[in-house]
Amino acid sequence: MTQNKGRCVDRVTSALRDPATIVAWNEGDWDRAVREARRSGLLARLGLLIADHNLESHVPSRARPHLEAASILARKHGDDVTRELRHIRTALGGASYPVILLKGASYVAAGLPAAAGRLFGDIDILVPRAAITDAETALTARGWCGVKQDDYDQHYYRQWMHEIPPLQHRTRRTTVDVHHTIVPPTGRHAVDARRMIDWAIPAPNAPGFLVLSPPDMILHAAVHLFDDGEWTNGLRDLDDINRLLRHFASRGDFWPMLVTRAVQLGLERPLGYALRYAARLLGTPVPQDLLTGAGLRPPPALTLRWMDWVFVHALRPAHANCALPGTRLALFFLYVRAHRLRMPLRLLLPHLLRKAVVKRLKPATA
Numbered sequence: 001m002t003q004n005k006g007r008c009v010d011r012v013t014s015a016l017r018d019p020a021t022i023v024a025w026n027e028g029d030w031d032r033a034v035r036e037a038r039r040s041g042l043l044a045r046l047g048l049l050i051a052d053h054n055l056e057s058h059v060p061s062r063a064r065p066h067l068e069a070a071s072i073l074a075r076k077h078g079d080d081v082t083r084e085l086r087h088i089r090t091a092l093g094g095a096s097y098p099v100i101l102l103k104g105a106s107y108v109a110a111g112l113p114a115a116a117g118r119l120f121g122d123i124d125i126l127v128p129r130a131a132i133t134d135a136e137t138a139l140t141a142r143g144w145c146g147v148k149q150d151d152y153d154q155h156y157y158r159q160w161m162h163e164i165p166p167l168q169h170r171t172r173r174t175t176v177d178v179h180h181t182i183v184p185p186t187g188r189h190a191v192d193a194r195r196m197i198d199w200a201i202p203a204p205n206a207p208g209f210l211v212l213s214p215p216d217m218i219l220h221a222a223v224h225l226f227d228d229g230e231w232t233n234g235l236r237d238l239d240d241i242n243r244l245l246r247h248f249a250s251r252g253d254f255w256p257m258l259v260t261r262a263v264q265l266g267l268e269r270p271l272g273y274a275l276r277y278a279a280r281l282l283g284t285p286v287p288q289d290l291l292t293g294a295g296l297r298p299p300p301a302l303t304l305r306w307m308d309w310v311f312v313h314a315l316r317p318a319h320a321n322c323a324l325p326g327t328r329l330a331l332f333f334l335y336v337r338a339h340r341l342r343m344p345l346r347l348l349l350p351h352l353l354r355k356a357v358v359k360r361l362k363p364a365t366a
Contacts, residue, residue: 275296
């Protein structure tokens with residue numbers, strides 16, 4: 001993909017789609033690609049793709065230390081997640097309820113390709129809503145404590161959100177997000193988490209934990225990306241979906257099961273977007289009937305054209321080099337859209353008004 005007037009080539013997306021494109025890169029391309037990939041959390045993954053395709057000889061000497069350092073950091077992140085899961089398992093060891101790993105931690109625990117070269121900011125777990133208090137109490141007893149102490153934030157999370165306020169360990173500074181469902185219950189795509197919990201399967205590499213079933217893992221990744229307003233890691237999250245789809249598609253019944261499950265959970269639209277842009281941007285081999293048919297409830301044609309423009313602007317490396325004309329508008333629209341999907345206006349407007357007032361009154365730090 002190229003920006004208007006040729007100002008910017010999205011090298012990272014091109015390399016994710018076809019690693020052989022790096023053969024044509026010059027020193028300037030590498031300089032920009034390293035910056036863009038690092039900013040998007042994709043530098044280690046880029047290095048792994050190059051190694052997997054035996055293209056190391058095409059990497060200039062000045063770029064190699066950056067790829068190697070990113071690979072070391074990604075391995076450390078993976079080791080840190082594995083270690084932290086042991087601490088969480090110890091804290092919740094006596095739990096009589098299922099504990100399900102989500103997102104990046106689940107990719108590590110299940111040994112999935114999406115874990116390779118990935119960086120992690122926190123660990124997300126899902127427990128039944130009735131077990132939230134027990135899980136929070138158990139983690140608190142082992143050194144985790146809430147990072148959102150404001151009374152309003154506490155009320156906002158516990159009353160309206162799909163998780164309690166984040167918990168951070170006092171000494172290791174690691175963060176755990178404890179969910180009781182995957183999207184806010186007030187949202188347009190609210191999901192009955194019990195149906196996902198019922199389908200959860202043991203995590204091969206993390207005894208004592210479960211992970212979502214393959215279709216549910218894809219659906220969670222899709223709704224997390226396309227209904228959220230945070231796009232710094234948007235391209236990385238899309239590549240997660242790309243890698244998951246390619247991995248699970250080897251199972252003969254995967255695609256029909258995925259669509260059926262999306263219908264059951266009411267997540268057809270997020271899945272439709274995930275398949276559309278994974279195929280369009282990263283070349284994910286998605287069956288054509290899923291891309292063009294009505295089974296996933298695509299929006300009207302004019303709306304889809306607008307969303308194509310918005311998502312193509314948002315799903316780029318999160319670096320100033322890759323900003324297109326209109327990128328700020330697209331990201332602002334998605335921010336507003338995410339809030340609108342998350343809460344009805346009767347709750348959203350007072351919440352945003354309060355946030356704006358608090359931000360304005362907050363004293364500047366020295």
